[in-house]
Amino acid sequence: MKKQVQLIYSGRVQGIGFRYTATEIAGTLNISGWVRNTSGGQVEILAEGEKEDLDNFIEEIGRRMQRYISDCHLQWQGATGSFKDFQVLF
Numbered sequence: 001m002k003k004q005v006q007l008i009y010s011g012r013v014q015g016i017g018f019r020y021t022a023t024e025i026a027g028t029l030n031i032s033g034w035v036r037n038t039s040g041g042q043v044e045i046l047a048e049g050e051k052e053d054l055d056n057f058i059e060e061i062g063r064r065m066q067r068y069i070s071d072c073h074l075q076w077q078g079a080t081g082s083f084k085d086f087q088v089l090f
Helices: 018-028 051-065
Strands: 002-011 032-037 043-050 069-078 086-088
Touching: 002 051, 018 032, 018 043, 018 051, 018 086, 043 051, 051 069
Parallel strands: 032 086
Antiparallel strands: 002 043, 002 069, 032 043
16 A cells, blocks of 8 residues: 655754665655755655555665664655655755
């Protein structure tokens, strides 16, 4: 079943390739959505895909970026189907 998850990562997450790492991981897991920096120094992701793929996405981001992440807030929602691919928003 397709789901959507909003992730907000805090810590030293800007300026270290976080958005591009998330994009790379999303591409390997058939995840659509977007990633962007927030004005408050966090990174926000809105991602859609199969629940198992999203779980793997979250786990892989945590594994690769763990030294930069101090906190992650996530919220699950129903998928909207409005994304074709995964993009970095500016």
